Amino acid sequence: MQSREFHDGAKDGLEALEPLDPSQVRSFSDLLIAMRKTAFGGRRLGEAFEVLSAMIKDPDCFVVLTLSGAMTIAKMGKIISSMIDHGMVQAIVSTGALIAHGLSESVGKTHYRHDPAVSDEELFQKGYNRVYDTLEMEANLNYVEQVMSRTLKRIPHDQMLSSEMLTRELGRTLVDEHEGAGILKSAYQKGVSVYIPAFTDSEMGLDVATWAMGRSIDQTRSQGRGQQGDLELLRGLSRTQPSFNPYLDLNSYADRVLGAKRLGILTIGGGVPRNWAQQVAPYVEISNVRLGLNVKPPRFQYGVRICPEPDYWGGLSGCTYQEGISWGKFVPPEEGGRFAEVLSDATVVWPLLMMGLLERMRSTTDKP
Numbered sequence: 002m003q004s005r006e007f008h009d010g011a012k013d014g015l016e017a018l019e020p021l022d023p024s025q026v027r028s029f030s031d032l033l034i035a036m037r038k039t040a041f042g043g044r045r046l047g048e049a050f051e052v053l054s055a056m057i058k059d060p061d062c063f064v065v066l067t068l069s070g071a072m073t074i075a076k077m078g079k080i081i082s083s084m085i086d087h088g089m090v091q092a093i094v095s096t097g098a099l100i101a102h103g104l105s106e107s108v109g110k111t112h113y114r115h116d117p118a119v120s121d122e123e124l125f126q127k128g129y130n131r132v133y134d135t136l137e138m139e140a141n142l143n144y145v146e147q148v149m150s151r152t153l154k155r156i157p158h159d160q161m162l163s164s165e166m167l168t169r170e171l172g173r174t175l176v177d178e179h180e181g182a183g184i185l186k187s188a189y190q191k192g193v194s195v196y197i198p199a200f201t202d203s204e205m206g207l208d209v210a211t212w213a214m215g216r217s218i219d220q221t222r223s224q225g226r227g228q229q230g231d232l233e234l235l236r237g238l239s240r241t242q243p244s245f246n247p248y249l250d251l252n253s254y255a256d257r258v259l260g261a262k263r264l265g266i267l268t269i270g271g272g273v274p275r276n277w278a279q280q281v282a283p284y285v286e287i288s289n290v291r292l293g294l295n296v297k298p299p300r301f302q303y304g305v306r307i308c309p310e311p312d313y314w315g316g317l318s319g320c321t322y323q324e325g326i327s328w329g330k331f332v333p334p335e336e337g338g339r340f341a342e343v344l345s346d347a348t349v350v351w352p353l354l355m356m357g358l359l360e361r362m363r364s365t366t367d368k369p
Contacts, residue, residue: 031361078107090193102137164195
Protein backbone atom coordinates (compact mmCIF):
# COMPACT_ATOMS: atom_id res chain seq x y z
CA MET A 2 0.00 0.00 0.00
CA GLN A 3 1.40 3.38 -1.04
CA SER A 4 1.98 5.75 1.86
CA ARG A 5 0.42 9.21 1.86
CA GLU A 6 2.44 12.30 1.09
CA PHE A 7 1.94 15.26 3.40
CA HIS A 8 2.31 18.30 1.17
CA ASP A 9 2.75 21.90 2.22
CA GLY A 10 -0.15 23.96 0.85
CA ALA A 11 1.99 27.05 0.30
CA LYS A 12 4.58 25.10 -1.69
CA ASP A 13 1.78 23.65 -3.83
CA GLY A 14 0.60 27.18 -4.60
CA LEU A 15 -2.68 27.00 -2.66
CA GLU A 16 -4.31 30.25 -1.62
CA ALA A 17 -4.23 30.77 2.14
CA LEU A 18 -7.40 31.80 3.97
CA GLU A 19 -7.40 34.45 6.67
CA PRO A 20 -9.58 35.04 9.73
CA LEU A 21 -11.98 37.95 9.33
CA ASP A 22 -10.60 40.44 11.84
CA PRO A 23 -13.28 43.00 12.80
CA SER A 24 -10.60 45.37 14.10
CA GLN A 25 -9.23 45.72 10.57
CA VAL A 26 -12.59 46.43 8.92
CA ARG A 27 -13.29 50.15 8.53
CA SER A 28 -15.60 50.14 5.52
CA PHE A 29 -17.91 48.00 3.39
CA SER A 30 -15.08 47.64 0.91
CA ASP A 31 -12.73 46.36 3.63
CA LEU A 32 -15.36 43.87 4.77
CA LEU A 33 -16.00 42.46 1.29
CA ILE A 34 -12.27 42.14 0.56
CA ALA A 35 -11.78 40.31 3.86
CA MET A 36 -14.73 38.00 3.17
CA ARG A 37 -13.03 36.76 0.00
CA LYS A 38 -10.38 35.15 2.21
CA THR A 39 -12.99 33.29 4.31
CA ALA A 40 -15.26 30.39 3.27
CA PHE A 41 -18.79 29.35 2.25
CA GLY A 42 -21.24 32.13 1.34
CA GLY A 43 -18.92 34.83 2.66
CA ARG A 44 -16.21 33.84 0.21
CA ARG A 45 -18.70 33.83 -2.67
CA LEU A 46 -19.76 37.35 -1.80
CA GLY A 47 -16.17 38.54 -1.57
CA GLU A 48 -15.39 36.96 -4.95
CA ALA A 49 -18.46 38.63 -6.45
CA PHE A 50 -17.20 42.00 -5.23
CA GLU A 51 -13.80 41.36 -6.81
CA VAL A 52 -15.26 40.38 -10.21
CA LEU A 53 -17.87 43.15 -10.18
CA SER A 54 -15.21 45.74 -9.35
CA ALA A 55 -13.02 44.53 -12.23
CA MET A 56 -15.99 44.53 -14.61
CA ILE A 57 -16.99 48.09 -13.80
CA LYS A 58 -13.42 49.37 -13.73
CA ASP A 59 -12.66 47.94 -17.20
CA PRO A 60 -13.11 50.91 -19.59
CA ASP A 61 -13.68 48.59 -22.57
CA CYS A 62 -16.38 46.51 -20.87
CA PHE A 63 -20.04 46.95 -21.82
CA VAL A 64 -21.99 45.94 -18.70
CA VAL A 65 -25.50 44.51 -18.92
CA LEU A 66 -27.70 44.48 -15.79
CA THR A 67 -30.50 41.91 -15.85
CA LEU A 68 -33.32 42.21 -13.34
CA SER A 69 -36.10 39.90 -12.21
CA GLY A 70 -38.07 39.42 -9.04
CA ALA A 71 -39.80 42.17 -7.09
CA MET A 72 -36.68 44.27 -6.62
CA THR A 73 -38.40 47.66 -6.90
CA ILE A 74 -41.22 46.69 -4.53
CA ALA A 75 -38.41 45.50 -2.24
CA LYS A 76 -37.06 49.10 -2.39
CA MET A 77 -33.94 48.36 -4.44
CA GLY A 78 -34.91 50.95 -7.08
CA LYS A 79 -32.43 53.60 -5.98
CA ILE A 80 -29.62 51.06 -6.11
CA ILE A 81 -30.48 50.47 -9.77
CA SER A 82 -30.72 54.18 -10.61
CA SER A 83 -27.50 54.84 -8.69
CA MET A 84 -25.68 52.19 -10.73
CA ILE A 85 -26.87 53.95 -13.88
CA ASP A 86 -25.94 57.41 -12.56
CA HIS A 87 -22.39 56.26 -11.73
CA GLY A 88 -21.85 54.68 -15.14
CA MET A 89 -21.71 51.12 -13.82
CA VAL A 90 -24.09 49.68 -16.43
CA GLN A 91 -24.67 50.41 -20.12
CA ALA A 92 -27.85 48.40 -20.76
CA ILE A 93 -30.65 46.92 -18.67
CA VAL A 94 -32.82 43.89 -19.40
CA SER A 95 -35.74 43.56 -16.99
CA THR A 96 -39.14 42.12 -16.31
CA GLY A 97 -41.96 44.55 -17.03
CA ALA A 98 -43.42 44.20 -13.55
CA LEU A 99 -40.18 45.35 -11.94
CA ILE A 100 -40.06 48.46 -14.12
CA ALA A 101 -43.77 49.16 -13.58
CA HIS A 102 -43.42 49.04 -9.79
CA GLY A 103 -40.33 51.22 -10.12
CA LEU A 104 -42.41 53.74 -12.05
CA SER A 105 -44.87 53.79 -9.18
CA GLU A 106 -42.04 54.81 -6.88
CA SER A 107 -40.59 57.29 -9.41
CA VAL A 108 -43.82 59.29 -9.59
CA GLY A 109 -43.96 59.66 -5.82
CA LYS A 110 -46.21 56.76 -4.84
CA THR A 111 -45.61 54.60 -1.78
CA HIS A 112 -45.32 50.88 -1.05
CA TYR A 113 -46.39 49.60 2.35
CA ARG A 114 -45.51 46.81 4.73
CA HIS A 115 -48.06 43.99 4.80
CA ASP A 116 -49.70 43.07 8.08
CA PRO A 117 -49.96 39.24 8.11
CA ALA A 118 -53.16 39.49 10.15
CA VAL A 119 -54.97 40.99 7.13
CA SER A 120 -56.27 38.34 4.73
CA ASP A 121 -55.65 38.43 1.01
CA GLU A 122 -59.41 38.63 0.41
CA GLU A 123 -59.54 41.82 2.48
CA LEU A 124 -56.49 43.18 0.65
CA PHE A 125 -58.26 42.62 -2.66
CA GLN A 126 -61.36 44.48 -1.48
CA LYS A 127 -59.22 47.44 -0.42
CA GLY A 128 -57.24 47.53 -3.67
CA TYR A 129 -54.00 46.36 -2.08
CA ASN A 130 -51.87 44.02 -4.19
CA ARG A 131 -49.57 41.83 -2.08
CA VAL A 132 -46.06 40.84 -3.12
CA TYR A 133 -44.83 38.57 -0.33
CA ASP A 134 -44.50 40.96 2.64
CA THR A 135 -45.14 44.26 0.80
CA LEU A 136 -48.16 46.00 -0.72
CA GLU A 137 -48.58 47.85 -4.00
CA MET A 138 -51.66 50.05 -4.18
CA GLU A 139 -53.89 49.46 -7.20
CA ALA A 140 -54.34 53.24 -7.18
CA ASN A 141 -50.58 53.57 -7.73
CA LEU A 142 -50.76 51.40 -10.84
CA ASN A 143 -53.74 53.37 -12.14
CA TYR A 144 -51.69 56.55 -11.83
CA VAL A 145 -48.78 54.89 -13.64
CA GLU A 146 -51.24 54.11 -16.45
CA GLN A 147 -51.96 57.83 -16.74
CA VAL A 148 -48.23 58.50 -17.09
CA MET A 149 -48.07 55.82 -19.76
CA SER A 150 -51.07 57.30 -21.60
CA ARG A 151 -49.55 60.79 -21.65
CA THR A 152 -46.36 59.28 -23.02
CA LEU A 153 -48.13 57.28 -25.72
CA LYS A 154 -50.08 60.34 -26.88
CA ARG A 155 -46.76 61.99 -27.72
CA ILE A 156 -45.78 59.11 -30.04
CA PRO A 157 -47.01 59.25 -33.67
CA HIS A 158 -49.81 56.73 -34.36
CA ASP A 159 -47.87 55.10 -37.17
CA GLN A 160 -44.73 54.64 -35.04
CA MET A 161 -43.73 51.01 -34.48
CA LEU A 162 -43.34 50.43 -30.75
CA SER A 163 -40.70 48.47 -28.86
CA SER A 164 -39.92 48.16 -25.17
CA GLU A 165 -36.67 50.10 -25.63
CA MET A 166 -38.50 52.98 -27.28
CA LEU A 167 -41.31 53.02 -24.71
CA THR A 168 -38.99 52.94 -21.69
CA ARG A 169 -36.91 55.74 -23.21
CA GLU A 170 -40.01 57.88 -23.76
CA LEU A 171 -41.26 57.13 -20.25
CA GLY A 172 -37.87 58.28 -18.96
CA ARG A 173 -38.35 61.50 -20.89
CA THR A 174 -41.77 61.96 -19.27
CA LEU A 175 -40.22 61.50 -15.83
CA VAL A 176 -37.55 64.11 -16.61
CA ASP A 177 -40.18 66.59 -17.83
CA GLU A 178 -42.87 66.03 -15.21
CA HIS A 179 -41.49 64.45 -12.03
CA GLU A 180 -38.80 65.31 -9.52
CA GLY A 181 -36.70 62.75 -7.70
CA ALA A 182 -34.85 59.60 -8.69
CA GLY A 183 -36.12 56.95 -11.06
CA ILE A 184 -34.71 54.01 -13.01
CA LEU A 185 -36.09 55.12 -16.37
CA LYS A 186 -35.29 58.75 -15.60
CA SER A 187 -31.63 57.92 -14.97
CA ALA A 188 -31.55 55.62 -18.01
CA TYR A 189 -32.91 58.41 -20.24
CA GLN A 190 -30.39 60.92 -18.91
CA LYS A 191 -27.43 58.56 -19.28
CA GLY A 192 -28.43 57.01 -22.62
CA VAL A 193 -28.84 53.52 -21.12
CA SER A 194 -31.26 51.33 -23.08
CA VAL A 195 -33.86 49.40 -21.07
CA TYR A 196 -35.27 46.26 -22.67
CA ILE A 197 -38.31 44.29 -21.49
CA PRO A 198 -38.41 41.03 -23.48
CA ALA A 199 -41.66 39.70 -21.97
CA PHE A 200 -43.37 43.08 -22.26
CA THR A 201 -46.96 41.82 -22.24
CA ASP A 202 -46.31 40.01 -18.95
CA SER A 203 -46.62 43.23 -16.97
CA GLU A 204 -48.90 46.07 -15.97
CA MET A 205 -47.12 48.18 -18.59
CA GLY A 206 -48.02 45.69 -21.30
CA LEU A 207 -51.66 45.79 -20.21
CA ASP A 208 -51.53 49.60 -20.24
CA VAL A 209 -50.39 49.62 -23.87
CA ALA A 210 -53.05 47.03 -24.81
CA THR A 211 -55.90 49.02 -23.27
CA TRP A 212 -54.52 52.24 -24.79
CA ALA A 213 -54.70 50.65 -28.23
CA MET A 214 -58.27 49.53 -27.60
CA GLY A 215 -59.21 52.96 -26.26
CA ARG A 216 -58.17 54.66 -29.50
CA SER A 217 -60.95 52.87 -31.36
CA ILE A 218 -63.58 52.59 -28.64
CA ASP A 219 -65.42 55.78 -29.63
CA GLN A 220 -66.00 54.32 -33.09
CA THR A 221 -67.27 50.94 -31.88
CA ARG A 222 -69.09 51.46 -28.58
CA SER A 223 -72.88 51.30 -28.79
CA GLN A 224 -75.05 53.36 -26.48
CA GLY A 225 -76.82 51.68 -23.56
CA ARG A 226 -75.33 48.21 -23.96
CA GLY A 227 -75.64 45.72 -21.12
CA GLN A 228 -73.04 43.42 -19.58
CA GLN A 229 -73.19 40.87 -22.39
CA GLY A 230 -72.87 43.66 -24.91
CA ASP A 231 -69.80 44.97 -23.11
CA LEU A 232 -68.26 41.51 -23.18
CA GLU A 233 -68.76 41.30 -26.91
CA LEU A 234 -67.36 44.81 -27.23
CA LEU A 235 -64.26 43.88 -25.24
CA ARG A 236 -63.67 40.80 -27.38
CA GLY A 237 -63.91 42.92 -30.49
CA LEU A 238 -61.65 45.65 -29.11
CA SER A 239 -59.06 43.11 -28.01
CA ARG A 240 -58.36 42.48 -31.68
CA THR A 241 -57.19 46.09 -31.93
CA GLN A 242 -53.52 45.35 -31.43
CA PRO A 243 -50.84 47.98 -30.83
CA SER A 244 -48.03 48.21 -33.37
CA PHE A 245 -45.39 46.51 -31.24
CA ASN A 246 -42.40 44.64 -32.66
CA PRO A 247 -40.15 42.77 -30.16
CA TYR A 248 -37.56 42.13 -32.86
CA LEU A 249 -36.67 45.81 -32.74
CA ASP A 250 -35.45 45.13 -29.20
CA LEU A 251 -33.61 41.96 -30.15
CA ASN A 252 -31.66 43.58 -32.97
CA SER A 253 -31.03 46.84 -31.12
CA TYR A 254 -29.51 44.90 -28.22
CA ALA A 255 -27.46 42.72 -30.56
CA ASP A 256 -26.11 45.83 -32.32
CA ARG A 257 -25.02 47.40 -29.05
CA VAL A 258 -23.38 44.23 -27.77
CA LEU A 259 -21.59 43.57 -31.05
CA GLY A 260 -19.98 47.00 -30.81
CA ALA A 261 -18.35 46.25 -27.44
CA LYS A 262 -14.74 45.12 -26.95
CA ARG A 263 -15.63 43.13 -23.85
CA LEU A 264 -18.89 42.16 -22.17
CA GLY A 265 -19.93 41.88 -18.54
CA ILE A 266 -23.23 40.83 -16.99
CA LEU A 267 -24.68 41.39 -13.53
CA THR A 268 -27.71 39.17 -13.03
CA ILE A 269 -30.20 39.74 -10.22
CA GLY A 270 -32.44 36.68 -10.11
CA GLY A 271 -32.85 34.97 -13.44
CA GLY A 272 -35.79 34.22 -15.71
CA VAL A 273 -36.42 35.73 -19.13
CA PRO A 274 -34.20 38.83 -18.67
CA ARG A 275 -31.17 36.70 -17.91
CA ASN A 276 -31.61 34.28 -20.80
CA TRP A 277 -32.62 36.98 -23.31
CA ALA A 278 -29.52 39.01 -22.47
CA GLN A 279 -27.26 35.95 -22.79
CA GLN A 280 -28.67 34.56 -26.03
CA VAL A 281 -26.91 37.12 -28.25
CA ALA A 282 -23.92 34.82 -28.87
CA PRO A 283 -26.12 31.89 -30.00
CA TYR A 284 -28.11 34.37 -32.13
CA VAL A 285 -24.94 35.42 -33.97
CA GLU A 286 -23.66 31.86 -34.18
CA ILE A 287 -26.94 30.62 -35.68
CA SER A 288 -26.84 33.50 -38.16
CA ASN A 289 -23.33 32.48 -39.19
CA VAL A 290 -24.33 28.87 -39.79
CA ARG A 291 -27.66 29.48 -41.50
CA LEU A 292 -26.90 32.64 -43.43
CA GLY A 293 -23.29 32.04 -44.36
CA LEU A 294 -21.97 34.95 -42.27
CA ASN A 295 -18.66 35.19 -40.46
CA VAL A 296 -19.21 37.34 -37.35
CA LYS A 297 -17.41 36.65 -34.07
CA PRO A 298 -20.06 35.71 -31.46
CA PRO A 299 -19.98 38.18 -28.54
CA ARG A 300 -19.40 36.23 -25.32
CA PHE A 301 -19.42 37.53 -21.76
CA GLN A 302 -15.99 37.77 -20.14
CA TYR A 303 -17.24 38.90 -16.73
CA GLY A 304 -20.31 37.73 -14.86
CA VAL A 305 -21.83 38.07 -11.39
CA ARG A 306 -25.07 36.28 -10.50
CA ILE A 307 -27.06 36.91 -7.32
CA CYS A 308 -29.88 34.39 -7.03
CA PRO A 309 -31.03 31.95 -4.32
CA GLU A 310 -31.79 29.25 -6.90
CA PRO A 311 -29.28 26.35 -6.84
CA ASP A 312 -28.31 24.56 -10.03
CA TYR A 313 -29.47 21.08 -8.98
CA TRP A 314 -33.16 21.90 -9.50
CA GLY A 315 -32.33 22.03 -13.21
CA GLY A 316 -34.06 25.38 -13.78
CA LEU A 317 -32.86 28.31 -15.84
CA SER A 318 -32.40 30.65 -12.88
CA GLY A 319 -30.03 28.15 -11.26
CA CYS A 320 -28.02 27.71 -14.46
CA THR A 321 -24.34 28.32 -13.69
CA TYR A 322 -21.95 30.31 -15.85
CA GLN A 323 -20.00 27.08 -16.31
CA GLU A 324 -23.09 25.55 -17.90
CA GLY A 325 -23.49 28.65 -20.06
CA ILE A 326 -20.02 28.06 -21.51
CA SER A 327 -21.41 24.93 -23.19
CA TRP A 328 -23.87 27.19 -25.04
CA GLY A 329 -21.13 29.53 -26.21
CA LYS A 330 -22.44 32.41 -24.08
CA PHE A 331 -19.37 32.94 -21.88
CA VAL A 332 -15.60 33.08 -22.23
CA PRO A 333 -14.10 30.04 -20.42
CA PRO A 334 -11.98 30.83 -17.34
CA GLU A 335 -8.87 29.40 -19.01
CA GLU A 336 -9.32 32.06 -21.72
CA GLY A 337 -9.80 34.93 -19.27
CA GLY A 338 -13.43 34.58 -18.17
CA ARG A 339 -14.09 35.79 -14.62
CA PHE A 340 -17.31 34.80 -12.90
CA ALA A 341 -18.83 34.73 -9.41
CA GLU A 342 -22.19 33.46 -8.18
CA VAL A 343 -23.84 34.23 -4.85
CA LEU A 344 -26.70 31.95 -3.82
CA SER A 345 -28.60 34.45 -1.72
CA ASP A 346 -31.48 36.92 -1.61
CA ALA A 347 -30.37 39.97 -3.58
CA THR A 348 -31.93 42.33 -1.03
CA VAL A 349 -29.35 41.07 1.49
CA VAL A 350 -26.14 41.13 -0.58
CA TRP A 351 -26.74 43.67 -3.36
CA PRO A 352 -26.72 46.71 -1.01
CA LEU A 353 -23.42 45.50 0.48
CA LEU A 354 -21.85 45.16 -2.96
CA MET A 355 -23.14 48.57 -4.01
CA MET A 356 -21.75 50.30 -0.92
CA GLY A 357 -18.39 48.66 -1.49
CA LEU A 358 -18.35 49.76 -5.13
CA LEU A 359 -19.25 53.35 -4.26
CA GLU A 360 -16.53 53.46 -1.60
CA ARG A 361 -13.96 52.26 -4.12
CA MET A 362 -15.10 54.84 -6.64
CA ARG A 363 -14.86 57.63 -4.05
CA SER A 364 -11.40 56.53 -2.89
CA THR A 365 -10.17 56.51 -6.49
CA THR A 366 -11.67 59.96 -7.14
CA ASP A 367 -10.25 61.41 -3.91
CA LYS A 368 -6.68 60.38 -4.74
CA PRO A 369 -4.48 63.37 -5.78
